[in-house]
Amino acid sequence: MPSKKVLIILSDAHSFPLKKTSGPDAGKVVDQPSGFFLQELAKPLQKILDAGHEVTFASPQGQKPTPDPNSESLLAYAGNFYERRRENDLIERMKRENGFASPRPFKSISDEELTSFAAVFIPGGHAPLRDLGADAELGRILRYFHAENKPTAVICHGPYALLSTKMAGDGTFAYKGYEITSWSDVEEKMMETMWGGEVEKVESALRNEGAIMVEGVKEKFGGTTLHRELVSAGNPLAADALGDRFVKMISV
Known part of the structure; x- marks a missing residue:
């Protein structure tokens, strides 16, 4: 299969807003640490690379991405130290070889350049709640993939980024009527x-x-949802299945 270009959307945020309802900060909005969820990025990413495709990372301002602390814990990997090390090693390799540490700012990707990408992927973690849902430039990017019916994959909190399409074009939600699974x-x-x-x-x-x-039992335990060009999933248990389905879509 010929190599294709895949755009991977990341958040610049290192935290998300949490309105405290208990404790000494009750009633206040605090910054809860977050970032990309390691498994939700690494598992589909590895499958994309194994299929021979090229990846480009992009974020709102091109800042260094941060992993969600919870996603790096051994608990998140059910104690599988070797799996965690493999996925951390993959991210380190992306920093050296694919510009992961300094993603492309959304504005730097022109409408003309967008035509060179075959697909787009947005991993989860709570960080997208901070800066992706209302980003007009991301809305422009996603509207392109939507209009061209190009494979689009989102997982967990990643689907929140789809709301950015309201900030671009005619101001409507591009995925109205779509079947979607999220966190x-x-x-x-x-x-x-x-x-x-x-x-x-x-x-x-x-x-x-x-x-x-x-949403249901299937989606809680690794199921994915496909509607037109959009494949979505709800949590890290579905990261492998999402990657497999996304790669198949790219190969068509």
Whole structure:
């Protein structure tokens, strides 16, 4: 299969807003550390590279990406030290070979250059809640892939970035009526209990804009949802399946 170019969208944020509901900061909005979720980036990325494709990383301002601390814990890998090391090694290689440490600012990617990309991928982690959902330049980029029916993959909190399409073009949500799976409200409420605060809900935000949210047992345990050019998934358990389905879409 001939090599194709895949654009990978990252957040510049190192935290996201958490409205505290308990403790000494109750009523205040605090910065909760976050970034990209390691497994949700590394697993699809490895499959894209194994298929022989070229990747380009981009973010709002081109700042150095930060991993979500929770995603680097051994708990997140169910104690599998070797898997965690492999995925950290992959990111280190991307820093050396693919400009991961200094992504392309969205504005630097012209409409003409966008035509050279075959697909786009947005990993999760809570960071997209901070800076991707309302980014007009990202909205322009995603509207291109949508209009051209080019493979688009999103996972966990990554689907929140789709809301950026409201900031570009005619101001409408480009994925209205699409079936989408994301990190669910139920899963987020579990995190809220742990953090003692409230978080913007990806599932509700997309549903409120007209997306048809697909959530259930299958999606909680590694299932993916495909609608037209968009493949989506809800959590790290689906990262491998998302990568496989995305690579197949690229090869068509």
